[in-house]
Amino acid sequence: MELVFEIKGGDFTHAGKASSKIKKVLKQLNVDAKMIKRIVIAVYEAEVNVVAHAHNGVLRTIIGNDSIEVVIKDEGPGIENVEKAMEAGFSTASKAVREMGFGAGMGLPNIQKNADELEITSEINKGTMVRFKNYF
Amino acid sequence: MKISDIQKLTDARIVAGHSFSERNVKKAFSSDLMSDVLTLDEEDILLITGLANIQLLRTAEMADIHVVLLARNKKASPEMIQLAEENRIVLLETPFSIFRASGVLFSSGIQPLY
Numbered sequence: 697m698e699l700v701f702e703i704k705g706g707d708f709t710h711a712g713k714a715s716s717k718i719k720k721v722l723k724q725l726n727v728d729a730k731m732i733k734r735i736v737i738a739v740y741e742a743e744v745n746v747v748a749h750a751h752n753g754v755l756r757t758i759i760g761n762d763s764i765e766v767v768i769k770d771e772g773p774g775i776e777n778v779e780k781a782m783e784a785g786f787s788t789a790s791k792a793v794r795e796m797g798f799g800a801g802m803g804l805p806n807i808q809k810n811a812d813e814l815e816i817t818s819e820i821n822k823g824t825m826v827r828f829k830n831y832f
Numbered sequence: 833m834k835i836s837d838i839q840k841l842t843d844a845r846i847v848a849g850h851s852f853s854e855r856n857v858k859k860a861f862s863s864d865l866m867s868d869v870l871t872l873d874e875e876d877i878l879l880i881t882g883l884a885n886i887q888l889l890r891t892a893e894m895a896d897i898h899v900v901l902l903a904r905n906k907k908a909s910p911e912m913i914q915l916a917e918e919n920r921i922v923l924l925e926t927p928f929s930i931f932r933a934s935g936v937l938f939s940s941g942i943q944p945l946y
């Protein structure tokens with residue numbers, strides 16, 4: 697099954713729509729609750745990153761019998777140093793983002809923690825691609 | 833502890849999920865940082881927070897948290913209440929500060945996560 701969502705940069709009211717929908721689908725498929733939680737937390741932090749740091753993005757997920765793949769591609773400033781961005785506490789988030797309860801530099805490390813496989817590629821002034829896969 | 837007892841101990845008002853007030857909670861976590869809440873490995877805890885926005889409810893949804901206490905008279909918006917109802921989350925509003933609500937509940941037997 698394939699699901700596609702658009703994510704608008706700066707639009708905090710809608711962040712979480714994709715994760716919410718994916719959670720409902722995984723529940724219906726009877727995926728283990730702890731695994732669902734890992735997946736949707738990773739999706740949610742990735743969604744929030746597009747809203748917080750990029751202009752707009754598309755999230756695509758393919759849900760198979762024993763795995764899920766999620767790809768979030770955005771148009772935005774890109775990440776200068778991905779390795780550094782992955783460090784706990786590294787953040788360039790604005791005050792507005794921090795007021796929403798994010799922007800502590802914990803998102804990417806938490807995506808890493810919850811994903812079985814993670815790949816991040818980014819190009820400055822173009823955008824970022826986050827791809828991860830989890831096995832049920 | 834039953835949610836109805838949490839309500840009494842903190843002078844709180846239930847603004848969403850009224851029908852689940854007999855649910856039990858053993859542990860709690862207090863934070864305004866949603867990214868931190870998303871790192872918790874336990875589910876079904878009470879979240880005490882001063883952050884009243886939609887992302888609070890999204891975070892609770894993703895983290896499998898079903899009881900949220902808004903401290904210091906922070907008011908839940910209609911959108912927050914709707915999202916709480918959709919996800920069967922009990923949302924409470926207390927006049928107590930995070931510190932006082934946490935202290936009262938801690939001394940009444942709710943356990944910390946860390």
Ligand SMILES: Nc1ncnc2c1ncn2[C@@H]1O[C@H](COP(=O)(O)OP(=O)(O)O)[C@@H](O)[C@H]1O
Nearest residue numbers: 745749774781787788789799800801802803804
């Ligand atoms: N999609 C993205 N586009 C541009 N920059 C990003 C993106 N995702 C993450 N970053 C960069 O990586 C940093 C760390 O991200 P993260 O760990 O999620 O922390 P936070 O979002 O709280 O700042 C961000 O502050 C930002 O500089």
Ligand SMILES: [Mg+2]
Nearest residue numbers: 744745803804
């Ligand atoms: Mg982030």
